[in-house]
Amino acid sequence: LVLQQQKRLKDQTKKMATPLRNLRANGIPTDAALEAYEKEWQAIVVKLKNEKNKMMESMETELQQWRRENEDLRMAVEASKAQQQMKLDEMEMSHRKKTAGLDxxxxxLKEKNGEIIAEKKKVTATNKKLTAEVEVLNQEKTLQMEDTKKIKEEMMKMQKKLEEQKTIWDEKRGKLMAQGAKSKAKIQVLQSELQKALCSKEEFRHEIKELEEVIRAIHPKEMERQRASIRLHERNKKEKNQIRVLEQLLADSEETEKLHLEEKRILREEMNFLRQTL
Known part of the structure; x- marks a missing residue:
């Protein structure tokens, strides 16, 4: 506002000074005109001073109002600052508490992180160790697979050999069973013949007793006694020969049976050995 009033004053001064310069330029500088212009100028100056004073009073009033408002605003700002400072103090205390808790x-967390790092190192070392062990196990597994493959091949060979051997055993078993059946039949025949021979021996003994009784009865007749003795001796000799032949046959059959049992025992041992091997 002051600047505006000053500008207005300058404009009016220029406006009043221009006719005076024109008059002087035209060569008519009269005292009456000068007085008129001076009075007018003084009136304008007084008017401007009055306006200036009014304006200054208005400005002073506005300035005081502004100062009051500014003071109120300053007090409000101070109160706000105090309130903000209190809030800041509270926030700082809370922040310190939180910071202490966070510290x-x-x-x-640092201790836990250190423990985690140490545990991670242990886990890394354990992983390396386990990796090495896994590599060793893989190598062993590879070797075992190779060994298993070889063992399977050997088992296939042994299985094939066992099947061939089983075929041979079946053939031998059939032959042995046939021989055993023949031997049993032969033994039964020999046992029946031996039984007959024993029966004949009993009959011969009975006849010998009868002949002895006859010899005792006909003792006076020496010729009859000698003939009876010769017949008895021949019968005894014949009986002994038959018994010897039967005993030899029985011994042969028993030897055959022993050989048959021995072959069966050997076959059982071979089969058990192959089963254990497989």
Whole structure:
């Protein structure tokens, strides 16, 4: 506002000064005109001073109002600052508390992180160790697979050999069973013949007793006694020969049976050995 009033004053001064310059330029500088212009100028100056004073009073009033408002605003700002400072103090205290808690949490986290790093190192070492063990196990597994493959091949060969041997055993078993059946039949025949021979021996003994009784009865007749003795001797000799032949046959059959049992025992041992091997 002051600047605007000053500008207005300058404009009016220029406006009043211009006719005066024109008059002087035209060569008519009269005292009456000068007085008129001076009065008009003074009136304008007084008017401007009055306006200036009014304006200054208005400005002073506005300035005081502004100062009051500014003071109120300053007090409000101070109160707001105090309130903000209190809030800041509270926030700082809370922040300090939180910071203290966070520092403790950070310390615990650092300790936990150190433990985790140590545990990670242990786990890494364990992983390396386990990796090495796994590699060793894989190598062993490869070797075992190769051994298993060889064993399977050997088992296939042994299985094939066992099947061939089984075929041979079946053939031998059939032959042995046939021989055993023949031997049993032969033994039964020999046993029946031996039984007959024993029966004949009993009959011969009975006849010998009868002949002895006859010899005792006909003792006076020496010729009859000698003939009876010769017949008895021949019968005894014949009986002994038959018994010897039967005993030899029985011994042969028993030897055949022993050989048959021995072959069966050997076959059983071979089969058990092959089963254990497989």
């Amino acid at each position: 403790e949490d950070l310390r615990l």
